[in-house]
Every structure is written in structure tokens, then in C-alpha cells.
Amino acid sequence: MKYRVGVIFGGESVEHEVSIITAIQAMNKMDEEKYEIVPIYITKNREWYTGDMLRDIDVYQDFNLIKNYSTNVVLYYKNGSYVLQSKKGLFKKTIKEIDIAFPIVHGTNVEDGVLQGYLQTIGIPYVGSNVYASVAGQDKAIMKDIWKSANLPMTKYVWFYDVDYREDSEAVIKKVNKLKYPVIVKPATTGSSVGISVCENNEKLKEGIDEAIQYDSKIIVEEVVENLKEVNIAVMGNYEHQKTSEIEEVLSGNKFLTYNDKYIGGGKGKLKGGFKIPTKASSKGMASANRKLPADLDKEMKEEIETIAKDAFKALGSSGNSRIDFLVDQDSQKVYINEINSIPGSLAFYLWEAKGEEFTKVLDDMIQIGIKDYKKRTSKTHSFETNILAGFASHGGIKGMKGAKGKLR
Ligand SMILES: Nc1ncnc2c1ncn2[C@@H]1O[C@H](COP(=O)(O)OP(=O)(O)O)[C@@H](O)[C@H]1O
Ligand SMILES: [Mg+2]
Structure with missing residues (x-):
């Protein structure tokens, strides 16, 4: 029997459109001898849809097509199965059962542990990082604090809340002034x-913070890092085993990589707001960015990056296939880890292909790791015999609850 894989994509995220591209790329390459693909699209308004038409990138140009010809569903647990059930109609029917969920989503509300939390709450096996690793993988402050305690090389940083800045901006500026200018300000x-900006002095810093605060608390x-070379590597595995892909150097004409550099590639497609997605010319997503692959690195630095990447993946407890980005100071030849992308654009398939691994095999490995993670998770004890509720009930009904509550006071 084929595994039924629910590929979940879209969602309420600024990277909604990029996720559609990544998911369609992946669905086109998934081994259909082995897996039955069930596309599950989450709109920006958090409605879930399923239907084969969702595998065609053109339908996303016109939301009415989706609304009229695919099915609005909910995913939940029912009688021992995970089902997509239609929301409309008198007789709510099961549209599909799925065996494993494959989140191919980018950004806040989906990649950051939020979707993973829902999947784990209903109990379905899923591909990729669990809730904790996904949260840490999205929040640069948590991510860096974990990596710091794992002794991984990073540029000096500080983080704070908007409320700290509102209440005592001077204290925050003082804290930042422990760093050397120029600094880069980012919503975490x-x-x-x-919302990212590079600042050369305190005045610019204030502007940068004002900008970033609009996006994040x-x-x-x-x-x-000046004289910067940016290199990325993918890591596949889980906390037990990790392997690395080829390393790419990302090229940008700008001071730092912009949204356009990342997703629009040669700059042909326009990623507009609303429901527009990039034109065919740029629908390759992350795979179309300007890059040198493999990156031009000596053997030692290559090995150093591979080792740090594996350690970083393990420190967060990541799983599946993530991309880890590095900043190299070309003067000092120092390597700094910058961030992880738990579910990278295009699933970083081009980094694996450069090492001779087909995208189909990468997807297969990811699903198999997801199954292993599920087995591991469910083999752990999550409950133990307790008579605490019996204790509450022993006084009988509501009165008993009152009595028990009294004891807790
Ligand atoms: N410490 C740094 N020094 C120099 N450039 C940086 C630094 N941090 C980030 N950048 C630049 O800014 C870009 C975006 O920052 P990043 O931390 O990767 O955030 P995002 O999550 O938005 O991709 C990077 O790709 C890089 O070009
Ligand atoms: Mg980045």
C-alpha cells in the first residue's frame, strides 16, 4: 500500500507564495510509485483546501478556481485515522485519509512550530523539525542563545523587546553600544x-530599531561582517545522525540579501501583494537565486562549515532537511554561523543535486526520517498512572472539586 502524504503549504505568512512554489516543485518530484500525494493548501485566510488541481501553479492566479473546484476541508483525527473532511454540505464527508503530513511552508505561523503544534496535537506523523526545533529555528534570539551555549562561532549580538526600548531606549542603546559599529538590526x-537595516551610528540605529519594531516585538x-561572503549548506537528518550537502555561495548586488535576491532571481518576475505569484520565468523560487555552486572554499574551511552545520542542526534538535547559512569574513577568513532555515526555499534541492543526490531521493529520505521521528516520539512514555483525578472525584461532583481546590490553595 502506498503511503498517503499530505503536502501542506501556503498559510498566513509573508512567504506564502514562495511556499506554493516550493511545494509544487516537491510534489512534481515525489516518488508516486511509493507515495500518494495529497495537496493541502492553506489560504492566507487560514482556510484549508484539497484537490489535485492544487498541483498546478496556474490555479493560484485566480482564487475563484480554487474555491469552486477544490474542496474546503479540515484535517483532524477520526476513529484512528487522520482525515480531511469537507466543511460544507449537509453530510460532511471524508474526502481523503492521510498517513503522514509533509509541511512545505515558510515563515511565521507555519514553519515556526505553529503548524507542527497542530499536527502533533491531533497526533499525525509529520516530516521535518518538531515544535521545539521549529520555534528555535524561526526566532533568531532563541536560535543564537542555543548556539552560543553550544560554543558555535557567531558575530556578537544582543536582543531586546520593543517594550524595553519604549520604556528605556537609552538603556537599550547602551546595551547595543557594547557591539562594534556597523551593526545590523533585525526583527527576531x-x-x-x-525590516532589516545596517546602521553606522547611534542615530541610524534608532531609525533601524523603529523600523524593525514595526514587524516584531x-x-x-x-x-x-564586512568583506562578506555568504555561503549556505543543507543538513539532512535528525538529532541522531546528520549529513551535509554541497555548499553554495550566494551572490547579491546589495549590501545584504534582499527578498528579491532570494526569490525573484534575475529580477524578471514581480512578486506583488494579494494573490499574485511570480511569473513562470521566476517560479523556480530559491533555486533561481544567483549563486556559485559549489562555493569556492579551501578544504579546511569547507570541513569547518560542515562540522559547524551538523553541530548547529543537532543543538536545535532539528529534523528533516534544513539549510544553514554562514557569513565568512574574507579578510580574517573567519566563519560565522548566521541562521537556520528549517524548511528552506526549494527545500534546497539544488544543494543536494550538486552532490549527486536527486530531489526524489531527498524527499524520500525526508519522509522516512519523519516516520522514524514519529516512531521514536510515540515510543516514549507520555503518561503515567495517577490517581490525581480520582482524588478530585472522591468528594463527589462539583462539591468534591471545591474541596480539592481548597487543598491546593
Ligand atoms: N551579521 C551580519 N553581517 C553582515 N551581513 C549580514 C549579517 N546578518 C545578516 N546579514 C545580511 O542580511 C541578510 C538577511 O539576514 P538574515 O539573518 O539571513 O535574515 P533573514 O531571516 O531575513 O534571511 C543576510 O543574507 C546577509 O546578506
Ligand atoms: Mg537569511
Whole structure:
């Protein structure tokens, strides 16, 4: 019997459109001898849809097509199965059963543990990082604090909340002034280069913070790596085993990589707001960015990056296939880890292909790791015999509850 894989994509995220592209790329390459693909699209309004038409990128140009010809569903647990059930109609019927969920989503509300939490609450096996690793993988402050305790090399940074800045901006500036200018200010959890600025002095810093605060309640400020070379590597595995892909160098004409560099590639497609997605010319997503692959690195630095990447993946407890981004100071030849992308654009398939691994095999490995994670998770004890509720009930009904509550006071 084929495994039924529910590929979940979209969602309420600024990277909604990019996720559609990544998911369609992946569905086109999934081994259909082995897996039955069930596309599950979450709209920006949090409605879930299923139907084969969702595998065609053109339908996303016109939401009415989706609304009229695919099925609005909910995913839940029913009689021992995970089902997609239609929301409309008198007789709510099961549209599909699925065996494993494969989140191919980017950004806040989906990649950051939120979707994973829902999947784990209903109990369905899923591919990729669990809730904790997903949260840490999206929040640059949590991520860096974990990596710091694992002794991984990073640029100096500080982080604070918007409320700290509102209440005592001077104290925050003082804290930031422990760093060396120029610094880079980032919203801690948004990603996609949104709200980021490089600041040369305190005046610019204030502007940068004002900008970042519009996007996030948590702000991170880091020392800038000058003479920068950016290199990325993918890591596949879980906390037990990790392997690395080829390394790419990402090229940008800008001071730092922008949303356009990342997703629009040659700059042909326009990623507009609303429901528009990039034109065919740029629908390759992350795979179309300008890059040198493999990156031009000496053997030692290559090995150093591979080792740090595996350690970083393990420190967060990541799973599946993530991309880890590095900043290299070309003067000092120092390597700094910058961030992880738990579910990278295009699932970083091009980094694996450069090492001779087909995308189909990468997807297969990811699903198999997801199954292993599920087995491991469910083999752990999650409950133990307790008579605490019996204790509450022993006084009988509501009165008993009152008595028990009294004891807790
Ligand atoms: N410490 C730094 N020094 C120099 N450039 C940086 C630094 N941090 C980030 N950048 C630049 O900004 C870009 C976006 O920052 P990043 O931390 O990757 O955030 P995002 O989650 O938005 O991708 C990076 O790709 C890089 O070009
Ligand atoms: Mg980045």
C-alpha cells in the first residue's frame, strides 16, 4: 500500500507564495510509485483546501478556481485515522485519509512550530523539525542563545523587546553600544530580510530599531561582517545522525540579501501583494537565486562549515532537511554561523543535486526520517498512572472539586 502524504503549504505568512512554489516543485518530484500525494493548501485566510488541481501553479492566479473546484476541508483525527473532511454540505464527508503530513511552508505561523503544534496535537506523523526545533529555528534570539551555549562561532549580538526600548531606549542603546559599529538590526522572528537595516551610528540605529519594531516585538542587533561572503549548506537528518550537502555561495548586488535576491532571481518576475505569484520565468523560487555552486572554499574551511552545520542542526534538535547559512569574513577568513532555515526555499534541492543526490531521493529520505521521528516520539512514555483525578472525584461532583481546590490553595 502506498503511503498517503499530505503536502501542506501556503498559510498566513509573508512567504506564502514562495511556499506554493516550493511545494509544487516537491510534489512534481515525489516518488508516486511509493507515495500518494495529497495537496493541502492553506489560504492566507487560514482556510484549508484539497484537490489535485492544487498541483498546478496556474490555479493560484485566480482564487475563484480554487474555491469552486477544490474542496474546503479540515484535517483532524477520526476513529484512528487522520482525515480531511469537507466543511460544507449537509453530510460532511471524508474526502481523503492521510498517513503522514509533509509541511512545505515558510515563515511565521507555519514553519515556526505553529503548524507542527497542530499536527502533533491531533497526533499525525509529520516530516521535518518538531515544535521545539521549529520555534528555535524561526526566532533568531532563541536560535543564537542555543548556539552560543553550544560554543558555535557567531558575530556578537544582543536582543531586546520593543517594550524595553519604549520604556528605556537609552538603556537599550547602551546595551547595543557594547557591539562594534556597523551593526545590523533585525526583527527576531520575521525572516525574508523584512525590516532589516545596517546602521553606522547611534542615530541610524534608532531609525533601524523603529523600523524593525514595526514587524516584531523582539529585536536582535548584531555586529556586521564586512568583506562578506555568504555561503549556505543543507543538513539532512535528525538529532541522531546528520549529513551535509554541497555548499553554495550566494551572490547579491546589495549590501545584504534582499527578498528579491532570494526569490525573484534575475529580477524578471514581480512578486506583488494579494494573490499574485511570480511569473513562470521566476517560479523556480530559491533555486533561481544567483549563486556559485559549489562555493569556492579551501578544504579546511569547507570541513569547518560542515562540522559547524551538523553541530548547529543537532543543538536545535532539528529534523528533516534544513539549510544553514554562514557569513565568512574574507579578510580574517573567519566563519560565522548566521541562521537556520528549517524548511528552506526549494527545500534546497539544488544543494543536494550538486552532490549527486536527486530531489526524489531527498524527499524520500525526508519522509522516512519523519516516520522514524514519529516512531521514536510515540515510543516514549507520555503518561503515567495517577490517581490525581480520582482524588478530585472522591468528594463527589462539583462539591468534591471545591474541596480539592481548597487543598491546593
Ligand atoms: N551579521 C551580519 N553581517 C553582515 N551581513 C549580514 C549579517 N546578518 C545578516 N546579514 C545580511 O542580511 C541578510 C538577511 O539576514 P538574515 O539573518 O539571513 O535574515 P533573514 O531571516 O531575513 O534571511 C543576510 O543574507 C546577509 O546578506
Ligand atoms: Mg537569511
